[in-house]
Amino acid sequence: MFEGERAHAGGIGVVDAAQRRAAARTARSRALAPAELAWIALVPCALLTLAAILALGPPLSHLLAHHSSDALWPPGWWESQGRPEPVKHARYLIAVAAPPLYGAFVLLAARRPPRMPPLAIRALVLASQLALLAFVVVAALGQQNVIPPGRELAPVFGAELLADAAAIGLLLAIVPRWGRLTDAVTRFARERSSTRVVCAAIAVLFTTTWLIEVIDTDRLVEDAGIMNWTLNDVFAIFDGRTPLVNYHQIYAKLLPYPSALVLAAFGKTTFVFTVFLCVLCVLALLGVYGLLRRLTRSSPLALALFVPFVALSDVGHPMILPAMWPMRYGGAYLLAWLTARHVDGARPRRLWPLFAVAALVAINDLDFGVAATLASAAAILCARPPRSLRAAGLLAADAGAGLLGALAGVTLLTLLRSGSPPSLTVLLEWPRIFVDLGWFAMPMPNLGLHLIFYATFGAAIALAAVRIAAGERDRLLTSMLAWAGVFGLLAGAYYAGRSDEIKLESIFSTWAFALAVLAVACVRALAARRWRAPTIPELLVLYALGLAVCTLKDIPRPGPTIARLTRHEPAPAYRPTAERFIRPHVRRGEKVAILLPLSFRVAYEMGLVNVAPYEFMNAIVTREQMQTLLDAIEREHVREIFMPAPGYRVLEEAEAAPAQVQALEQAGFRQGALQNGMLELRRTG
Secondary structure, three states, X not given: OHHHHHHHHHHHHHHHHXXXXXXXXXXXXXXOOHHHHHHHHHHHHHHHHHHHHXXXXXXXXXXXXXXXXXXXOOOOOHHHOEOOOHHHHHHHHHHHHXXXXXXXXXXXXXXXXXXXXXXXXXXXXXXXXXXXXXXXXXXXXXXXXXXXXXXXXXXXXXXXXXXXXHHHHHHHHHHHHOHHHHHHHHHXXXXXHHHHHHHHHHHHHHHHHHHHHHOOOHHHHHHHOOOHHXXXXXXXXXXXXXXXXXXXXXXXXXXXXXXXXXXXHHOOOHHXXXXXXXXXXXXXXXXXXXXXXXXXXXXXXXXXXXXXXXXXXXXXXXXHHHHHOOOOHHHHHHHHHHHHHHHOOOOOOOHHHHHXXXXXXXXXXXXXXXXXXXXXXXXXXXHOOOOOHHHHHHHHHHHHHHHHHHHHHHXXXXXXXXXXXXXXXXXXXXXXXXXXXXEOOEOOOOOXXXXXXXXXXXXXXXXXXXXXXXXXXXXXXXXXXXXXXXXXXXXXXXXXXXXXXXXXXXXXXXXXXXXXXXXXXXXXXXXXOOOOOOOHHHHHXXXXXXXXXXXXXXXXXXXXXXXXXXXXXXXXXXXXXXXXXXXXXXXXXXXXXXXXXXXXXXXXXXXXXXXXXXXXXXXXXXXXXXXXXXXXXXHOOOOEEEEEOOOOOEOOOEOOOHHHHHHHHHXXXXXXXXXXXXXXXXXXX
């Protein structure tokens, strides 16, 4: 009996010892915080993503490849250059999907976080942060051609600017540790009615100073070809064409309508058009300023982030600037501003007005519009995730009502103008040509700034996931981090399609926006720690912010632009020359097909009806497009066509291929007059 009791007591002792050892192990470990979990999972997830990109890209490309007999045409013509790159696009899709999946993993794993010894946690987190630093350095060296990236790249930032950015970033990290200075900044950042007015005025003045270079006149640009295609879209409206029905423009699909109203009211000139674009650009940028002010709750702090954002958003070319602002970025940032207001409890409080605007933005420009729409959806889900299927259904119904309402409005507009609804085929025509057919496609370099952009967008999404898992109360900052990350990843497809220097500079604003939102999160985290021991990621964000500050020196000065607008220039020669060439062959009110630069403006001012579905011959780069032109000519009983002659360039931008002339001849036209590179074709029957 006593032996049994001793055995039982011994068993209890063994269990107690095991429990004590387990308790000791537990005492030596702790559960991972969401941020630590994200850092420790970063390297394995990155390696898994790289493996998926390399291994799954080719097989996925076969699913994405567009199987069609259509191709770029005519072969050998300089305007029909390019080839499909399905593997590149498949790999880009995998890369884009990785950050949201990584964020979802962090959210799921944070529900039951693993336990690790504190020393191991600190070591693994530091190793991941060092790996991120190495990734950024290698990508930057690739852009500078220090490390061969696969092809020679144009360095975007000079060595002096990079050094200055390092100094500014270091100051941003160190100076706030001085107590008196921190107190002074705190007092300065307090929101007052007077500072609100002053900061808003500075924001308006600064953006106007930058965007004044958008403004041009007929005398300055008409004979140079610059702005001709975008202004021509507006004159297509005056000439009776309807976008998405019988007019296939490359750029904004809906913006020509309000532009036409403005030109009808104030004058049908390049000056009025570019002033209107400038006003829209200023409004779009002020939307970003309003968003930053809502994030920071301080006009001075918002202005301090807004000015570098604008400087880094400069695409560096007055011709490209209006094509990006407001045609692409304007609608996207309007949607970001409305999303921020909605999340913050201001109007629009319902989802349907927000998504009605989103639908219009997406129809106007698929590239950036769809990216902004999906970014807004992600931001709203991060701010208010539905707790049940019923709640999710109500959200979807509210958003769907807005989308369908906007689509119904566009449909009604096109029905009233042309008697036909908008065509999905026309809407998707240019994305198909750029993506599926690879029009002027270029391979993406192995290294470069685009990888730093990608890491920034991924960081924004990851931080949003960490904040949700940690239960952070500032929903607005969390949602805007998600918006910036998703928008940047999806809008980056613009660079992925044609990976050249111009496209890289064109997406700088997506990076600048993500940096501004990340800077808010970093500054708050540093302030909470009283600016002690900034982490590697925080230093990287501050360095990038210093880089944005350094680009302020490249902002155009208003003096040269104003002098350019006011100096005397000879009257444009091209349009009168084109009218003199066309006039002997037509009568007023006649339906013609003009495929020269400023085709619709020439037709409108001559009293003609230009029924060409494209604005000039350069835009006809497939057999299907040529058939669309032939169908329009046949349907409208056109007897005169005016186009560039093969071997000539009109205004150094418009040209035709011999095969295009042959196709028109086979349709019953013969060549007639030829003058100044312009060719007349007359119907023979």
